[in-house]
Amino acid sequence: MRLDRIDLNLFVIMDAIYRERSVTKVAQQLNLTQPAVSNALSRLRQTFDDPLFVRTPEGMMPTPVADSVIADVRKALGLLNRSVGINARFDPLRSDKKFRLAMNDLAQSLVLPRLQARVRELAPSVTLSSFYIDRQSAVEELKNGSLDLLLDAPEVNARDLGQQAVTQLPYVVAMRPQHPLANTDMTLEDYLANEHVHVSSRRTGRGQADIGLHALGVSRPIAMRVQHYRVAEEVVRANDLLWTVPKILANRTNLIQQPLPFDVEPLRWNLFWSRSAADDPANLWLRELMIEVLQPLSTS
CATH class of the missing domain: 1.10.10.10 (Winged helix-like DNA-binding domain superfamily/Winged helix DNA-binding domain)
Known part of the structure; x- marks a missing residue:
């Protein structure tokens, strides 16, 4: 050549x-x-x-x-x-760029409403597309430019990616008002004796609660696994199942909340981007906007 x-x-x-x-x-x-x-x-x-x-x-x-x-x-x-000096500036007011994001359904429900409002305010012709795809595919799409940003747990294999920790969400236990534990002070024994619903995008993925229980040498009975948080909410409304869920989401339901009777690490999210886009003005603008939207969630 x-x-x-x-x-x-x-x-x-x-x-x-x-x-x-x-x-x-x-x-x-x-x-x-x-x-x-x-x-x-x-x-x-x-x-x-x-x-x-x-x-x-x-x-x-x-x-x-x-x-x-x-x-x-x-x-x-x-x-x-x-x-x-080409592309030295990104003018949000004049741009019609189409940004592509990857995140799960919980992140979409918490992030996209405010992000869309801010984008419409600052960049009226910019559009957003958000998808949920598995981590390995998301990393590859970041590298080849099919995605602009990924919001996911820090466990992502981040070689060749830039990243920044952006938020952490503490957990509570949620249940319907008719649950036998709804009006009690839940103990670890209660938690282990009752059945649970667990949300994971993967077929065998563990949750933060399972990691915390493993450190104690015990495990919980999981009666149902689902891939979407809103599905879990509907299941818990209709059944006597416990749901270990980020408090920020439990606050948006009419479910009863109780504190966890053991230590559980919060759900942490990092923002990931391709290193080749690290200095790209448009990507940098969107990263800053995402961080603006995400950081207040930690205190919600």
């Missing part, structure tokens, strides 16, 4: 196609004609001797070669941008 014969603008187009999965959208974003983008893609294919993107019903899907080089392409573009 002769670097002196390569138009660096081709890599800008490659990055955009990888992100948008559409030649038409890229043409609109970059203010180019669709034939110009198609011609650039043809030249990229010649350069790499690979199709790079294959047309499917879901859009232009990257080949393994495109997947393998996109991180380096983006890193190089970032370095060039910083060197020559």
Whole structure:
């Protein structure tokens, strides 16, 4: 590959196609004609001797070669941008950027309402998309640029990622008013003798309560596992099950709350981003806004 014969603008187009999965959208974003983008893609294919993107019903899907080089392409573009002052500013009022976030349903319910309000106030044409995907996929999508930010537990494998601790949420035990323990001072023996509902996105994931109990050499009986917090709430409303849940969410229900009868670490969330986007003005702006929204949750 002769670097002196390569138009660096081709890599800008490659990055955009990888992100948008559409030649038409890229043409609109970059203010180019669709034939110009198609011609650039043809030249990229010649350069790499690979199709790079294959047309499917879901859009232009990257080949393994495109997947393998996109991180380096983006890193190089970032370095060039910083060197020559391109993209030195992010103007929220004028931007129509589409940010992509990954977080679970609890985080979405606590974060997105206020985040959307702040974004609409500061950047009226910016849009947000939030998804829940497994941690490994989220990390890969951060690295390849398909995601802008991930909000998750500190246990994420954060190599090649930037991160910042942003909030911690203490737990309580919640139950319906008809539960036999609703009007008692719950003991550890009570907690262990009653059945529980547990929320986890993974099929066998442990909760903070299970980790705390393991340190005591005991375990609790879990009658039901679900993936979503709102589902757990409905289950507890209809059954005599205990639910160990962040207090901030329990406060939004009419369930009875009791303190945990043993030590449990709070639910901690970190904000993660690709190191290649660490100095990107748009990513930095969104990170600061997310931190503004998240930090007050710790005191709620």
